[in-house]
Amino acid sequence: MWEYIAKRLAMVSVVIAGVTLVAFSAMYLAPGDPAEVIALARYGEDLSASQIETLRETEGLDAPVHMQYLIWLGHLLRLDFGKSLVTSEDVLAEIFQKLPATVELAIASLLISLLIALPAGILGALRKNTLLDSSCMFVSLVGVSIPNFWLGLLLIWLFALTLRIFPSFGYGSLKHFVLPALTLGSSMAAVTARLTRASLLEVLGQEYIVAARARGLDERTVLFRHALKNALLPVVTFAGMQFGYLLGGAVIVESIFSWPGIGKLLVDSIFARDFSMIQGCVLFIAVLFSFSSLVVDILYAVLDPRIRYDRSD
């Protein structure tokens, strides 16, 4: 087991190293001279050439590229992500300040998604090909096709503007959670429901389910103890992956609902051309995503003994 974790960690480290390279080069992707950009952000439109040159020296932008990378990497390892070009605040501090909001939204969305998807998927598999099943599957097919930004706007129009039950933006009370979590959760639920149904159907067709019935066990025991334990494995993995994605990827929903999370921070800093913040956010999100994938991998190993143990004959 530990061997497995060690191997995974090694791979993740390599990937993260590559991620830092990508994040670093973001600066150079943008058209224009980085020094100019920083100068613009700091001093505004009224620039002089000498200001740019001084900046170039002080920011170390005159060094060769690979040197700059290494220096930057050194800063990273000391957890110094630099300062925002706009607010001059510490980048990492800002990120950590916004992190809780994103995490909370991710958890809420995941819960809503599972609450809808699991019963729908399980019932769909058990009542295969009935009206209930076909309609659920049709609804989920439509659900997969709805972009979450449109769904968000629809929900705002319906619940916030027309019915005035829930607020359409902001953060603070439980009420504020409802619409954004519903938006994200419903989109996820559509996919998860289909997956649950497919997985359960596959498991129910296996020999060991028949064998379990052959031992005289009743349907409930067969379902919960044998079928679901196996069928939910890929669902758990998938949900974990989705959660990791939500931690950094819910940019659109956060923007629509003005949810003060990392996603909104990133979008705002892109518009503000705040390069340090962009780099910091991107890096942080990627690392978070990679580690959540690692955790999901480990979780799967914990749940599925076939991965856990080597074959010992």
Add this chain to the structure above:
Amino acid sequence: MTDLIERRERIEKAYLAEKKLSFGEFWKNRLAVSGILLITVLCVLALFAPDLAPHDPLAQRLDSRLLSPSLEYPFGTDELGRCIFSRVIYGTRISLGIGLLVVAATSVAGTSIGLLSGYRGGLLDEVIMRGVDIVMAFPNIILALVVAGLLGPGFSSVVLALAFTQWPAYARLVRGQVLSLKKRAFVEAARALRPSGFYIMRKHILPNCMEPVIVLGTLEIAHVIIFASALSFLGLGIQPPVPEWGSMLKAGIPYLRTAPHLTFFPGLMIIFTVFAFNFAGDGLRDSLGQPADQEVLAR
């Protein structure tokens, strides 16, 4: 990380199994056929937009702003008096254009990379797969956002950004196919007869990879269209006055309470388009089935 994607593939297989069990023969065809029908409608809209649209999509009529749907303006008018119906129709050109362009580019690039990686193996394979892992280490919106944001708004940056994030899927898929095909007997036989790797890749392995790539490509068009709309919605992609559905949605937000039709109709169009491609992709997946069983032994 690779494990997760293998698991994803297992998940996909389970999904396939479900499709085969739940829909009968008739349905299988119905799905693909109706999807393709819908796509044809979309293509017609895109190609014949000038003839089908009642008004000029860019023409502003400041005296007819924010009108509700009527006979003259079937979808109403937007905040600058432009006919939303016409704009939605012209928007088909943009979205389909982006979708097809990105998918064409990524499928070709991704397939080639996957082919090379899977067939050659060794260090090249490891390096390429790490590259894939690195690209996939970012939630794809984030990557596309940053690239589009840094390159500036516009059609080309959207295409580039999306191409950058979407190619790994094909590479992974094809590589997996190649790896399992490499072990099959007919490839061994071909190698014995004519060892040139390139020839084998082209004649024997590639044809057997095509079906899942086609399925993925179709579903990816749907995905890319949503994605592109999302970027425009955030303001980072196609900018107004170009009639792109996502940016139209964004423009409608301030009028959400008073004139919801600004956001409603473009959104419906996105759903319709995505639905069409999802339908077709699902149907294709059913009728093409698991490709590993068919041996297309080229002469």
Add this chain to the structure above:
Amino acid sequence: MSFSLLSIEDLNVVFKTSKGPVKANEGISLEIREGEILGLIGETGCGKTTLGKTILRLLPGNAKIEGKIVYRGTDLLTLPEKEMRFFRGKEIGIMFQNPSACLNPVLSTGRQIAEIYRYHEGMGKKEAEKKAGEMLELVGISSLRGNDYPHQFSGGMLQRVMVAIGLALRPGLLIADEPTKGLDTDTKLQIAELIAGLVRRENASMLLITHDLELAGRLADRIAVMYAGEIVETGMAAEVISNPKHPYTLDLLHSLSGKGFRTVSGQAPGLLSPPSGCRYHPRCSFRLDACSQVHPALRGFCGENLTRCFLSEKDRRKETAAQPSLTVQSALRSVEEEGAWNC
């Protein structure tokens, strides 16, 4: 004369498939007596596994079952599902063909055996696990391995686990479906003797389903031969092996290595549209015209043996030398009369 434990009367099993009805079992009548081992022989696809599963009503939803299966006086086919569960595992145990596919991969083997005790006999967790350990020892596996998962066992050991599960509640009848499939010769012997030994010890009966004629000859008291969904011959094991009455059995025996390794020509018929008349006639070396037109019934010989063929042994010996003399009329008459033949 020991009394009848399980009596199958005129069983028909038809599967509804997209390609048409598949007649997996047709007109099956069998009897298993108390304390005896009945070997059910047949090639793959002849319907023997279906028969085994039908006894415990483990068939999928598209199966239509007709007939009677009487176990100790109770017709299993008419029982409500709730009561059927009582028989499964407790009165009648079953061992499936593919042991690695028959165990839940995420539960340890010990717990899967223990669950039988907890469910049927209401034992507590610790007690059930102890009993499971005893069961494992009984089949020759260290009880410590109860904590291991199915994928950690070899094929032979998994078969033993299957035996443990099948016999956990000391059933009166054990249905063993290909218990030695895929094992090497030595392991085959070990497992076969293990199962037979345990069954005999409890004075239970066993339905041994296999394609291995030698194995059946070694272990079984009586043998029934199945072909294309029908029983074509039954009788005392020794008699069937040494003196088969049905051409199919004869050909099967000749295909064994010891007796000449002559392969049976042709292929087993699909059960979708079996051949007309006698189902074996396309491959039968004694085939006559009548055989393709009239479907023979099971006829008795002197003693216990029954066979589904128009020709008696004497007739067969005659036929190879002289002209075919069996007309369709006399064949039809023999089906109607169902009298005993001359020995």
